[in-house]
Amino acid sequence: MIKKHGSAIWTGTIREGSGKVNTQSGVLSNVRYGFNKRFGDEPGTNPEELAGAAHASCFAMALSLQLENAGMEAEELDATSTVYLDKEADGFAIKKVHLDLKARIPGADEEKFQEAAAAAKAGCPISKLFAGAEITLDAKLV
Structure with missing residues (x-):
């Protein structure tokens, strides 16, 4: 079992x-977050942005493996994960996540590429973490 961690300290209302917020690696070290960064227009990080970054990076790595298994190698996989935070009667929920991918893969077969992208979307551990949400994908060869 591989274990990684992040941590957060909150004070006040x-x-x-x-x-x-902090990460084990130190990439994030005492990075401030708050209500207006999450729900307003104040610049700064928030949990949904961090979840999106985790998802995009996980998906890109998973796709790299799927492509390798299909005999392809990407020059670049440019992935973005947009996390939608919806207001509900009893609070908020993430019900939708959308992946956008622009891939540069010399000599790629479109059908095999789309199959690999779908498999990576379904198989990446962060996609599995979002199991209760609809995950959509728009994958393009560029």
């Missing part, structure tokens, strides 16, 4: 308080 939901609207006036603030937090700091």
Whole structure:
């Protein structure tokens, strides 16, 4: 079993308080987050942005493996994961995540590429974490 961790500290109320988020690697170290960064237009990080970055990076790695298994190698996989936070009667929920992919793969077969992208979408561990959400994909060869 591989174990990685992130941590957060929150102080104060939901609207006036603030937090700091950290990653085991130190890439994020006491990065501030708060209500207006998450629900308003204040610049800064938030949980959905971090989840999207995790999903995009996981998907790109999974796709690299799927492509290799199909006899292809990408020059570049440019993946974006958009996480949708929806308001519900009892709070908020992530019900939809959308992956956009632009792939440069010399000599790629479109059908095999689409099959590999679909398999990576379904198989990447962060996609599995989002199992309760609809995950859509728009994959293009460029």
